[in-house]
Amino acid sequence: MSDALLSVDNLITEFETDEGRVRAVDDISFSVQPGETLGIVGESGCGKSVTALSIMRLLPQPMGQIVGGEIKLNGEDLTKLKLSQMEKIRGNKIGMVFQEPMTALNPVHTVGRQLAEVLYLHKDISKDQALRECLEMLDKVGIPSPDVRMGEYPHQLSGGMRQRVVIAMALACQPSLLIADEPTTALDVTIQAQILELIKELQNDMGMAVMLITHDLGVIAETSNSVVVMYAGKVAEQGNVYEIFDNPSHPYTRGLLDSIPKLETVPKSELSTIEGMVPGLLDLPVGCRFENRCPRRKESCKAAPPPIEVIAGSHQVSCYEWSKSVNE
Amino acid sequence: MNGVNLSMSDKAETNSPILQVRDLKMHFPVKEGIFLRTGKYNKAVDGVSFDIQPGETMGLVGESGCGKSTLGRCITRLYKPTAGSIVFEDKDITNISGRELKPYRQDIQMIFQDPMESLNSRHTVGDILMEPFIVQNIGDKQYRQKRVKELLEIVGLPSRSITRYPFEFSGGQRQRIGIARSIALNPKLIVCDEPVSALDVSIQSQILNLLIELQREFNLSYLFIAHDLAVVKHISDRIAIMYLGKVVESSDGESVYREAKHPYTQSLISAIPVPDPHRKADRQILVGDVPSPINPPDGCTFHTRCPKAMDSCSNKSPQLVSLPEKTQHKVSCHLYE
Ligand SMILES: Nc1ncnc2c1ncn2[C@@H]1O[C@H](COP(=O)(O)OP(=O)(O)OP(=O)(O)O)[C@@H](O)[C@H]1O
Ligand SMILES: Nc1ncnc2c1ncn2[C@@H]1O[C@H](COP(=O)(O)OP(=O)(O)OP(=O)(O)O)[C@@H](O)[C@H]1O
Ligand code: SF4
Ligand SMILES: [Mg+2]
Numbered sequence: 001m002s003d004a005l006l007s008v009d010n011l012i013t014e015f016e017t018d019e020g021r022v023r024a025v026d027d028i029s030f031s032v033q034p035g036e037t038l039g040i041v042g043e044s045g046c047g048k049s050v051t052a053l054s055i056m057r058l059l060p061q062p063m064g065q066i067v068g069g070e071i072k073l074n075g076e077d078l079t080k081l082k083l084s085q086m087e088k089i090r091g092n093k094i095g096m097v098f099q100e101p102m103t104a105l106n107p108v109h110t111v112g113r114q115l116a117e118v119l120y121l122h123k124d125i126s127k128d129q130a131l132r133e134c135l136e137m138l139d140k141v142g143i144p145s146p147d148v149r150m151g152e153y154p155h156q157l158s159g160g161m162r163q164r165v166v167i168a169m170a171l172a173c174q175p176s177l178l179i180a181d182e183p184t185t186a187l188d189v190t191i192q193a194q195i196l197e198l199i200k201e202l203q204n205d206m207g208m209a210v211m212l213i214t215h216d217l218g219v220i221a222e223t224s225n226s227v228v229v230m231y232a233g234k235v236a237e238q239g240n241v242y243e244i245f246d247n248p249s250h251p252y253t254r255g256l257l258d259s260i261p262k263l264e265t266v267p268k269s270e271l272s273t274i275e276g277m278v279p280g281l282l283d284l285p286v287g288c289r290f291e292n293r294c295p296r297r298k299e300s301c302k303a304a305p306p307p308i309e310v311i312a313g314s315h316q317v318s319c320y321e322w323s324k325s326v327n328e
Numbered sequence: 329m330n331g332v333n334l335s336m337s338d339k340a341e342t343n344s345p346i347l348q349v350r351d352l353k354m355h356f357p358v359k360e361g362i363f364l365r366t367g368k369y370n371k372a373v374d375g376v377s378f379d380i381q382p383g384e385t386m387g388l389v390g391e392s393g394c395g396k397s398t399l400g401r402c403i404t405r406l407y408k409p410t411a412g413s414i415v416f417e418d419k420d421i422t423n424i425s426g427r428e429l430k431p432y433r434q435d436i437q438m439i440f441q442d443p444m445e446s447l448n449s450r451h452t453v454g455d456i457l458m459e460p461f462i463v464q465n466i467g468d469k470q471y472r473q474k475r476v477k478e479l480l481e482i483v484g485l486p487s488r489s490i491t492r493y494p495f496e497f498s499g500g501q502r503q504r505i506g507i508a509r510s511i512a513l514n515p516k517l518i519v520c521d522e523p524v525s526a527l528d529v530s531i532q533s534q535i536l537n538l539l540i541e542l543q544r545e546f547n548l549s550y551l552f553i554a555h556d557l558a559v560v561k562h563i564s565d566r567i568a569i570m571y572l573g574k575v576v577e578s579s580d581g582e583s584v585y586r587e588a589k590h591p592y593t594q595s596l597i598s599a600i601p602v603p604d605p606h607r608k609a610d611r612q613i614l615v616g617d618v619p620s621p622i623n624p625p626d627g628c629t630f631h632t633r634c635p636k637a638m639d640s641c642s643n644k645s646p647q648l649v650s651l652p653e654k655t656q657h658k659v660s661c662h663l664y665e
């Protein structure tokens with residue numbers, strides 16, 4: 001799609017490790033439209049954070065490398081930019097909330113100073129104005145007594161508060177794209193709702209797009225327009241949120257949706273799960289990567305990786321047996 | 329499950345609680361100014377009481393920073409409480425220390441949210457699981473090795489894991505290692521502090537199934553802390569809702585969910601995201617100041633955010649009392665007095 005804000009095409013990211021090269025992200029493609037939210041879900045270790053870090057060009061160096069594909073922001077290929085050019089884009093056009101909030105905060109500087117710095121660096125405003133905007137931002141993300149907290153160091157805040165500071169920093173410059181990696185996992189649902197609402201407001205007011213990584217399918221259903229389901233470095237299924245939730249077509253997606261504990265289930269009854277373990281990146285199967293755990297596996301699934309097929313509209317799946325999965 | 333002998337307590341205690349917590353307080357001093365004088369206190373846990381029966385799970389839900397982990401750490405006696413009492417199997421363990429505490433280090437265990445933090449990454453899984461036996465000086469080398477294999481089997485990990493290191497495992501597998509270690513010494517009570525929060529749903533349900541199975545098999549009691557009410561409701565017999573250091577509502581899971589009385593519980597339930605895009609809920613989003621435990625508001629500590637606050641709420645603290653129609657259901661709110 002040409003009008004996409006972000007379009008990731010055939011991205012491949014690899015790591016150099018002691019035991020050899022591993023391909024953490026293997027030929028994935030998706031796009032994000034202005035103002036929309038794209039949700040990314042998938043098993044722990046399937047490459048969600050590595051995808052985000054690839055877009056930000058913040059892969060651990062020198063081990064991590066983008067070895068193929070394009071990442072276009074407003075048509076400009078980020079993989080081709082010099083790091084100095086990329087620095088201007090980070091924090092300004094793209095804001096990121098990292099999975100580990102401590103990594104984004106400098107332990108020796110006060111919260112206020114770090115937040116003001118972001119504004120001061122990217123916006124043409126006075127120090128006073130930067131401070132005022134900081135207070136406003138901290139207040140918006142639900143930090144009590146923001147004036148006191150501005151003078152505190154990261155270690156003096158509870159985990160949930162640190163997370164909110166990081167969210168405030170990412171939103172401070174009103175980026176056109178927010179990449180949020182598990183932004184609300186450490187927060188209780190009332191604060192989570194407050195922050196998701198704040199993000200929604202910014203989307204409505206300024207057309208900010210969001211790439212949201214989370215394992216909470218409730219949050220995905222509620223916030224996302226489209227969804228990418230990843231498994232072992234590949235896209236298993238993608239589509240708009242209704243296509244994914246109403247008509248999950250990859251056996252992995254179905255397994256995920258079936259595993260959600262619901263408020264209505266009988267307490268202590270056995271929850272449905274996906275048996276088995278994800279294959280390691282060093283010994284990936286030749287065929288479908290879900291093959292060792294899949295309830296619909298056929299002998300032929302082991303032979304070669306299933307191609308990506310279009311089901312309808314934006315709905316795509318990578319499974320030989322998807323049509324059998326659907327009508328059940 | 330195989331027939332490993334994690335011996336259950338054979339004392340006749342069927343009707344007495346395994347754990348009794350009374351008016352427990354944990355106040356951390358807050359250091360201020362250049363002389364680091366201690367002026368104020370962070371009242372992280374401020375008067376909490378409850379019982380847990382053998383084989384029972386009590387769920388604990390609440391605002392981030394409301395004192396859940398601190399409460400768990402008091403019960404496992406990683407912290408020495410400021411006031412109140414903790415009675416474990418009729419023995420007051422609130423203030424004991426050293427040698428006296430040793431048997432309780434065996435009976436009461438803890439599982440953490442991030443097993444990476446609690447598992448020493450330079451030790452192999454075998455060493456990690458062997459450690460509790462060495463610390464408590466239980467069995468010889470052969471016995472310990474046999475037990476480690478059994479433990480791995482119970483939590484569903486291959487026995488070749490023994491020679492591997494924690495970082496070689498996925499998040500869900502690491503949590504299994506943490507669980508294996510916590511049950512190594514046949515504990516009676518396990519404090520589970522967000523054991524599944526970092527896991528994706530399919531792994532999360534594997535771990536929940538495992539915890540429930542272990543409870544049935546060994547009559548374990550759990551204090552189960554989590555943010556996800558659906559998860560807590562699934563595993564718990566009773567649930568307590570905490571806000572700013574205090575329990576504001578408690579009852580059986582079904583009643584807390586279907587007949588929530590406290591306005592905080594109600595907003596908590598209304599804020600749960602529903603995994604159904606057709607039901608984009610029109611939810612009640614709390615506004616107002618999120619209070620700090622260092623300067624808690626007067627009166628009901630929830631009044632700064634409460635959509636139903638009345639005049640009296642800002643100057644008088646409500647007490648946790650039973651509902652007239654149902655004594656097991658307790659709530660702390662002026663609306664029900
Ligand atoms: N620095 C690194 N060196 C080698 N391998 C790495 C490195 N960082 C990540 N990987 C591997 O890349 C894969 C993808 O990791 P990633 O962090 O993207 O997972 P994720 O989907 O974000 O998982 P989670 O839900 O647990 O956060 C994993 O198998 C991981 O082991
Ligand atoms: N060792 C400590 N020293 C000083 N203050 C502490 C300590 N541990 C916790 N606190 C404070 O006690 C309060 C309660 O923290 P606690 O970690 O118990 O919250 P929690 O309910 O577990 O939150 P979360 O859901 O974010 O894990 C917080 O204000 C925290 O800053
Ligand atoms: S391709 Fe085969 S193994 Fe893979 S998900 Fe589909 S049915 Fe299962
Ligand atoms: Mg990640």
Ligand SMILES: [Mg+2]
Pocket residue numbers: 396397398521
């Ligand atoms: Mg905690």
